[in-house]
Amino acid sequence: MTEHLTTTRATADTNVAAAVQEADEAAALAAALEERVRNGDDTVTPEQIANARELGNFAQLRADATRRRAEDAKCDARLADLAQLKADIDAHTETTDTDQLVDNLFNALLAYTQHFDAHNARVIQWRTRMTELGVPHLQDPRQVTADHGHLGINGRDLYVGNTVYATLNHVANLPYHIEQLRAGAKHLAAHHSGPRHEQAQAYAQERVDKVKASARTGVRTRKDQSA
Structure with a gap:
């Protein structure tokens, strides 16, 4: 495994983890607002809950997109390594x-x-x-x-x-x-x-x-x- 592939995988995993955390935090915010309403908090408005849900959905979409980009980046890096390996093998003859x-x-x-x-x-x-x-x-x-x-x-x-x-x-x-x-x-x-x-x-x-x-x-x- 080359340094390029190792770095690509590490960067992709870090980006995915950050996006998932952001989506989880957005979902938690909407859930917290809903729970406040259940507990009788009259200050929470429907707009706040709708916005929180929309933010959570959007954050989840971004997490999904980040995950796909990460998988694509890993795949591309692996294919590049495989191409280099094949070139090295093809260039060597015993x-x-x-x-x-x-x-x-x-x-x-x-x-x-x-x-x-x-x-x-x-x-x-x-x-x-x-x-x-x-x-x-x-x-x-x-x-x-x-x-x-x-x-x-x-x-x-x-x-x-x-x-x-x-x-x-x-x-x-x-x-x-x-x-x-x-x-x-x-x-x-x-x-x-x-x-x-x-x-x-x-x-x-x-x-x-x-x-x-x-x-x-x-x-x-x-x-x-x-x-």
Whole structure:
């Protein structure tokens, strides 16, 4: 609600209240004169009562007119506000912004998928080469030896010195990653300022760090495993 509409309504209500009070006072005057006659007051003339009634009727007509003008003024002010609101909405378009955001999201998901597809392809290729070269199957990366180039195989894991490489089911992990990032973004957007902003930042960063840690499980070191 704009200041113009608020002021218009307040002014209209004040004018109506004043007109109604004037009509009530005029009606009360006529009623008082009539009551004086009933009580035996001979000084009250028919003309006085007629004038008082006429004044009361006129005051009531003025009150009615004031009320109608007030309603018209409120209606006009509201319509003006609605017209301004529509103009503001019509002038604002999110098409370009939202289109770009969707494009950014698609490109990010594409890069995410391509990254893990490429990672998995490399790991599979390396496992094939290790198998062809007779690299042994081991239970722990600490068992790699120089005789086999410090390489080893354990299921889908490849041991390369202190580093473990594994394929990742990124399709299955994607909903979890998106949900974690969405939760962080939603919380931060809800508290983008104010006393809880720092807490929201910390919460959002925690979600981001969890996703990063999950995405890094395809490549981890012996130190990562012991931790």
